[in-house]
Amino acid sequence: MSIKHGLLALLDQGPRYGYQLRSEFESRTGSTWPLNVGQVYTTLGRLDRDGLVAPDGEDDEGHVFYRITEPGRAELRAWFDAPVSRTNPPRDELAIKLAMAVAVPGIDIGTVVQGQRAHTLRALQDYTRLKTRAAEDDMAWQLVLESLIFHAEAEVRWLDHCETRLARRAAERAPAPAVEQPVPPRRRGARR
């Protein structure tokens, strides 16, 4: 939903055309999340279909403009008013990977953690380097960068935390390794 509302926020500042929306979206988020142009046009189509934006004619250069409608403004307002739900957080591939790794025999979780840690640390360094270069007046880009930094730092801390946990488990298991078999759900008949 972030693209839809992001475009609405931009259109709230005046009519725009597709390519322009992409440029502005990316300059706001500092090219962190490169926005495929195709998504702009498909999203504009859906917004138009839902009555949140409306075509606003073409200029002499052939740019197809859109403007926000009143329902669109209401939708935008609602987006800003309601918090982003963190009760159903988006799937985190890394967390899933480790959750799977703890039970899959034959793979070394320590190596997985270390590889990820190094990778995330590199990303973190890239972010901090970008931050020193960021224009001082570009508040949006700075905030986005700092969000990325905070989350990357949290990830590194979590990875370290995983390592100590896993080490503790390994120590407990070493004396008397116990492997639990996965129990499939109760089987009841399923034949049609």
Add this chain to the structure above:
Amino acid sequence: MSIKHGLLALLDQGPRYGYQLRSEFESRTGSTWPLNVGQVYTTLGRLDRDGLVAPDGEDDEGHVFYRITEPGRAELRAWFDAPVSRTNPPRDELAIKLAMAVAVPGIDIGTVVQGQRAHTLRALQDYTRLKTRAAEDDMAWQLVLESLIFHAEAEVRWLDHCETRLARRAAERAPAPAVEQPVPPRRRGARR
């Protein structure tokens, strides 16, 4: 890609059928990311199409089993070996929202930040409550929960950081404000 590989990881431990895969996937991630059954079947179809799994017959109760293939094992191994890319991080709706909010006139960013902060704090409390209840031997679920906690904490810290940044900007923009809006006292922490 996490579903695809998650299913491969489960199938690596022996043939399974669709419904069973959903149950095990959810028990691993502790029901954080409820997995719609439909996705299991469509994903299994794609995995079959790509030769990473193969049908493994039905049992007497009509369960349609799948098993992992050699290419499937290679794919799984590659997934574990390569770190999750944090150079192209997934779109963060909250970061986008604030990046847009700083430029949209007529909306109070402070309110947005406060609303989100309260919401994220509530989610954080839910997580810590769940953590006290988590079975001690359920390592996967614990790790996932701690990942969520670490990220929620990072989000709260980032929101506080945004507030101070925005306050500083406001001060620069309005050097001599007649009346300052009183800022309610910050409550920090609230951790386990």
Add this chain to the structure above:
DNA sequence: AGTATATGTATACCCGGTATACTCATCACG
């Protein structure tokens, strides 16, 4: 002149997320 690059619109395709249809078995209840 030809080629690369930027601007600009649009469509095809894949994957993830959600809802729903449909069947069969078990269990509770009046």
Add this chain to the structure above:
DNA sequence: CGTGATGAGTATACCGGGTATACATATACT
């Protein structure tokens, strides 16, 4: 005993986001 709720189980429809690509024009470089 019948009926209805619930759970197990498979499957499909639909939507939105992500990526690639087609296609056209203008500018710039060689």
